[in-house]
Amino acid sequence: MIRPVFRFNSPRACAPVLRRVQRQGLLTSSYAQGPTEPALLEQTIPEHFASIVSKHGDQNAVISRAQQTRLTYEELDQRSSSVAAGLQAQGVKKGMRVAVSLGNNIEFAVTTYALFKLGAILVPLNPAFNSPQVISALSHLSATHLIIGTETNLPFKSPRENISLLKQISPDLTSGSIESASVPSLQKVILVDNSAGRLDVSDFKSTISFNDLLYGQAPKTVTPDTPLHRDDIINIQFTSGTTALPKAACLSHTAILNNGYFIGMRMGLTPKDVIVSPPPLYHCFGSILGYMASATHGSAIVFPSEAFSPSATLLAIQEERGTALYGVATMFTAELELLSNGTIEDKGFEHLRTGIAAGSSVPSVLMGKLHDRLNLTGLTICYGMTETAPVSCMTTPDDPIAKRLDSVGRLLPHVHAKVVSVTEPGKVVPIGERGELAIAGYNVMSGYWGDEARTAEVRKTEKDDQGHEAVWMYTGDEAMMDADGYVHITGRIKDLIIRGGENIHPLEVENVLFAHPHVSEASVVGIPDEKYGECVAAFVVVHGG
Structure with missing residues (x-):
């Protein structure tokens, strides 16, 4: 949320x-x-995208600093059509749920429009998910395809290899086909090799290289297996909000x-x-x-x-x-x-x-900075x-x-x-x-x-x-x-702290704490209290030094 x-x-x-x-x-x-x-x-998303490409084809669309790569709208259109054709050859059809577990890179940007063009449902997964979380998500949606990086880059940490995770889903990656007892619906795994040579995946015959999708098909007009409609589901976002699964x-x-x-x-x-x-x-x-x-x-x-x-x-x-x-x-x-x-x-x-800025309120002190x-x-x-x-x-x-x-x-x-x-x-x-x-x-x-x-x-x-x-x-x-x-x-509604019959709003307390010059982050919650029913607890992170 x-x-x-x-x-x-x-x-x-x-x-x-x-x-x-x-x-x-x-x-x-x-x-x-x-x-x-x-x-x-x-319009549908591909119809509107086509109008943007026709007007701004030579303008930069996506720039990946880490990859030192930039695509114009014309290039994004061509690459996404190539990948769409490759995915079609791998059995992707309109309405299928295709999970994508990637960081912010060119491959994710291209895949997004490739799936939209096919009418397949883009299911973005947090690339930091562990194997039980990925299996749960794929199983819940009966996902047919998974596009995943060989590594997951994490903030302020070394990259995490994803081969162990994949073997939890499909134990034998060398057999030539994906066989998953935990996710029976899964048909194909497409690998984006972002490991910079740290991992050798040449023997993984059960997987498909993203580059084979990209370069294995000449750019062409993509025709979905059935017509698209603007009311079709095209994106499924997992959200936990603040409660429940x-x-x-x-x-x-x-x-x-x-x-x-x-x-x-x-x-x-x-x-x-x-x-x-x-x-x-x-x-x-x-x-x-x-x-x-x-x-x-x-x-x-x-x-x-x-x-x-x-x-x-x-x-x-x-x-x-x-x-x-x-x-x-x-x-x-x-x-x-x-x-x-x-x-x-x-x-x-x-x-x-x-x-x-999103994700939480931004105090006036930070806005001023x-x-x-x-x-x-x-x-x-x-x-x-x-x-x-x-x-x-x-x-x-x-x-x-x-x-x-x-x-x-x-x-x-x-x-x-x-x-x-x-x-x-x-x-x-x-x-x-x-x-x-x-x-x-x-x-x-x-x-x-x-x-x-x-x-x-x-x-x-x-x-x-x-x-x-x-x-x-x-x-x-x-x-x-x-x-x-x-x-x-x-x-x-559920975060409201009721202390002795008085309603206390965590956000108001957090704003006061955040105004202190030594406070970097603050989070306020209610905890059980015998006398008042609930009392206020604050978790505070101070600035370094």
């Missing part, structure tokens, strides 16, 4: 839409809807294409933008807020390294003249520390104008969750600074939201009162794969006062809406 997300700068391109929002009257209850213009994109959220062409498009529109992305994006592609932050937003606007996306490296990120900004930077609070903190201790020279950030050290002025915010593909709310550069600091903005186009009572289900609370945030619109997931019970708990079809039906995603986030339609996230 994406927690409150911070975003920076968006230009005048959205001004007409913003004016339409601002002309709406003040709200009288905690229900709002986003702008109705521009219209939703009605991981769930597999099913997202359509319409959901992720339009969400990426509207995020980029509100950021004001153009073909001249260069987005430095260290968040992982296996997460919707990297894949939709990053890759889909850039690809729907003809921008370039830069992967500094396969796994997060603060130094590689800062160097990528300097070398590529990045105009946008993505990250979570801990990423930004690590980057700022490298600048403060002189490890990376404090220059070359003058081109930055925009970016996104991002303004001052990285030139990320005009800081704005957005909010979402994996089940809403993912972004629902976002501020604009025209919003008052107070709104950018204490709210997650107003709704994106074609999205509805309401705040409902926790104690009186279905009742929309008055303006200014707290309740559970619910979201409706094109971006709501189709459901959790193979889990009707947990889908029904959060995805509900309801009628409004006029009898109109809509599907609502209950987020589990506690929120408040003001009269102007700004949404304020005040915590998680």
Whole structure:
């Protein structure tokens, strides 16, 4: 799940839409809807991608700093078609679940559009998963193909070899075929050899080399075995949120294409933008807020390294003249520390104008440092969750600074939201009162794969006062809406700490702790207490030195 997300700068391109929002009257209850213009994109992802290639074919699309490789949109189109043809030859068809366990690299970028062109369902897996986690994910989805690196690069650690993991799935990798008792549906394993010669996989006749897919087929027009439709499921994202076992959220062409498009529109992305994006592609932050937003606007996306490296990120900004930077609070903190201790020279950030921070709230102290050290002025915010593909709310550069600091903005186009009572289900609370945030619109997931019970708990079809039906995603986030339609996230419903009958919001305590100059990270939770029922506990990480 994406927690409150911070975003920076968006230009005048959205001004007409913003004016339409601002002309709406003040709200009288905690229900709002986003702008109705521009219209939703009605294409499938490959159809829209083809239009971008035709307009911006010679523009950089993907840059991998670690691999010293860059692809234009024309080259990305050609390579993804070659890989799609290779996957088709290996039995991939529309609707099949194809798991991808890779870091941020060219192969993942190419595979993404190869699968989209075939109508196969992209299932990104965290490459840090161990064998039981991979087996569980593959089995739950009855995945037919696995694309995986020979090694997994991890932040601040040495690479982990994946051969042992693969042998847990299919013990004999030399037999010539994949036979897996733990994942009977698995037909093929495609290996991306990213080990730089550290591993010898030449005897693994049961696997297929990614390069054989890429270079074994001449670029050609790809025709899926059955026609694609914009409402088809095209992406399944595993999300654990803050409770229970991981769930597999099913997202359509319409959901992720339009969400990426509207995020980029509100950021004001153009073909001249260069987005430095260290968040992982296996997460919707990297894949939709990053890759889909850039690809729907003809921008370039830069992967500094396969796994997060603060130094590689800062160097990528300097070398590529990045105009946008993505990250979570801990990423930004690590980057700022490298600048403060002189490890990376404090220059070359003058081109930055925009970016996104997600994963947790970003305290005002950190926002100020991002303004001052990285030139990320005009800081704005957005909010979402994996089940809403993912972004629902976002501020604009025209919003008052107070709104950018204490709210997650107003709704994106074609999205509805309401705040409902926790104690009186279905009742929309008055303006200014707290309740559970619910979201409706094109971006709501189709459901959790193979889990009707947990889908029904959060995805509900309801009628409004006029009898109109809509599907609502209950987020589990506690929120408040003001009269102007700004949404304020005040915590998680289940994270609320009740101490002696008093409601305490962890986020508020964390913000106070984070303001201390010696505090790098802080997390607040409730723990059982005999006297008060619950009391507050804080976990704090101090700055090095």
